[in-house]
Amino acid sequence: RKEVEQDPGPFNVPEGATVAFNCTYSNSASQSFFWYRQDCRKEPKLLMSVYSSGNEDGRFTAQLNRASQYISLLIRDSKLSDSATYLCVVNGKTSYDKVIFGPGTSLSVIP
Amino acid sequence: GAGVSQSPSNKVTEKGKDVELRCDPISGHTALYWYRQSLGQGLEFLIYFQGNSAPDKSGLPSDRFSAERTGGSVSTLTIQRTQQEDSAVYLCASSLIGSPEQFFGPGTRLTVL
Numbered sequence: 001r002k003e004v005e006q007d008p009g010p011f012n013v014p015e016g017a018t019v020a021f022n023c024t025y026s027n028s029a030s031q032s033f034f035w036y037r038q039d040c041r042k043e044p045k046l047l048m049s050v051y052s053s054g055n056e057d058g059r060f061t062a063q064l065n066r067a068s069q070y071i072s073l074l075i076r077d078s079k080l081s082d083s084a085t086y087l088c089v090v091n092g093k094t095s096y097d098k099v100i101f102g103p104g105t106s107l108s109v110i111p
Numbered sequence: 112g113a114g115v116s117q118s119p120s121n122k123v124t125e126k127g128k129d130v131e132l133r134c135d136p137i138s139g140h141t142a143l144y145w146y147r148q149s150l151g152q153g154l155e156f157l158i159y160f161q162g163n164s165a166p167d168k169s170g171l172p173s174d175r176f177s178a179e180r181t182g183g184s185v186s187t188l189t190i191q192r193t194q195q196e197d198s199a200v201y202l203c204a205s206s207l208i209g210s211p212e213q214f215f216g217p218g219t220r221l222t223v224l
Contacts, residue, residue, distance in 0.1 A: 032211045034211070034212065042217075043202055043215035043216065043217055043218055044154070044202075044213075044215055045215070046212055046213075049212075087153075087154070089211075089213075091211040096142075096161055096208075096209065098144075098156070098159045098167055099144070099206075099211045099213060100156075101146075101153065101154045101156070102153070103152075103153035104153050104154075
């Protein structure tokens with residue numbers, strides 16, 4: 001089993017739609033979780049951290065389920081500018097451990 | 112402040128030649144990663160430096176690949192006897208000690224003819 005798995009997509013959704021991405025991780029000792037965004041031919045950039053209690057940043061909501069080792073990202077009211085690849089990121093038991101990137105989920109928001 | 116920088120931004124080389132790729136992390140960042148990304152693919156972990164600890168080289172695909180980090184700052188990734196399958200974007204990222212959030216450089220696009 002891969003350390004971090006994501007549905008590769010692509011997800012093609014119309015503007016204004018709500019879309020959800022899922023991510024599973026294998027290391028139950030992982031402590032920190034993130035979503036990164038990567039635009040075409042650009043480097044990845046941090047989108048948001050994922051907290052145990054769930055967190056929201058505007059149209060974006062991230063949730064963590066430790067029991068199921070599952071992370072999700074919900075995007076409401078999709079914009080054309082949301083088109084990108086979304087990467088799930090998990091670290092090890094301590095923050096000194098190597099960070100693991102998932103393979104990414106591709107999103108295209110269509111006019 | 113200055114972000115992570117990488118040089119060169121583009122490198123075209125002939126099969127069999129050696130190449131060196133450079134990464135300047137953000138000042139004060141003790142963790143440094145190298146990744147490789149082929150077109151349309153995800154990030155492939157190569158190597159991880161964390162402070163003075165021995166680097167995690169578990170992602171290096173072959174012994175043609177090596178990396179060093181001098182003085183805990185600048186890092187160089189060396190690929191010897193390049194092959195066409197080495198063509199990819201090589202990304203460097205750094206982070207603060209104890210923080211898993213990574214800051215990426217713009218990458219070096221390597222093309223092996």
